[in-house]
Amino acid sequence: QSVLTQPPSASGTPGQRVTISCSGSSSNIASNYVHWYQQFPGAAPQVLIYRNNERPLGVPERFSGSKSGTSASLAISGLRSEDEADYHCAAWDDGLNGPVFGGGTKLTVL
Amino acid sequence: QVQLVQSGPEAKKPGASVRVSCKASGYTVSKYHIHWVRQAAGQGLEWVGWMNPNSGNPDYAPKFQGRVTITTNTSITTGYMELRSLTSEDTAVYYCASGDSSSGFDHWGQGTLVTVSS
Numbered sequence: 001q002s003v004l005t006q007p008p009s010a011s012g013t014p015g016q017r018v019t020i021s022c023s024g025s026s027s028n029i030a031s032n033y034v035h036w037y038q039q040f041p042g043a044a045p046q047v048l049i050y051r052n053n054e055r056p057l058g059v060p061e062r063f064s065g066s067k068s069g070t071s072a073s074l075a076i077s078g079l080r081s082e083d084e085a086d087y088h089c090a091a092w093d094d095g096l097n098g099p100v101f102g103g104g105t106k107l108t109v110l
Numbered sequence: 111q112v113q114l115v116q117s118g119p120e121a122k123k124p125g126a127s128v129r130v131s132c133k134a135s136g137y138t139v140s141k142y143h144i145h146w147v148r149q150a151a152g153q154g155l156e157w158v159g160w161m162n163p164n165s166g167n168p169d170y171a172p173k174f175q176g177r178v179t180i181t182t183n184t185s186i187t188t189g190y191m192e193l194r195s196l197t198s199e200d201t202a203v204y205y206c207a208s209g210d211s212s213s214g215f216d217h218w219g220q221g222t223l224v225t226v227s228s
């Protein structure tokens with residue numbers, strides 16, 4: 001049972017906009033940065049969004065993050081087939097004194 | 111170029127221990143925060159612990175407290191995670207990752223598959 005709650009799956013057609021939600025609490029999302037990771041099968045996760053809405057160099061502007069209160073979301077616009085992957089949200093938890101993760105969302109491009 | 115290279119896959123029997131290494135290049139392992147995260151097949155990511163550079167001591171997730179030891183050998187820029195009293199539920203890919211609460215985990219090792227089976 002993951003501390004942060006994500007939908008197990010999401011889907012969309014090419015060109016569509018898809019959002020993935022991440023719900024937490026006052027000890028994690030509400031008081032710390034949220035990060036998003038993209039993971040392809042058999043590979044390690046890679047940071048996609050950090051500090052709620054910052055993109056590392058090389059990540060397309062199609063990917064964006066937002067946060068409000070105890071929830072965060074990842075939006076992918078102009079969906080492409082290569083976006084098919086697992087997406088994980090994460091945030092530091094002040095009670096745990098460590099990071100907590102969501103269960104991951106498998107994105108399917110139809 | 112920061113790179114984290116982990117040791118190879120391990121097969122262990124229940125009750126045994128496993129030690130996974132993570133060699134860092136391109137930066138000083140004592141300067142950056144090395145965390146250990148695991149992922150069981152088809153599951154999400156789970157934090158195991160880290161070497162807290164502020165205190166110089168490891169911090170562990172409560173679930174693993176008493177069963178895990180995280181150390182760092184700064185002279186060879188390598189971090190280690192040892193997990194004891196293994197059960198089948200410890201079968202997972204174990205990752206080392208560098209970063210902090212502000213940047214997130216910006217570098218990851220390739221992962222080490224630990225399989226626990228009788």
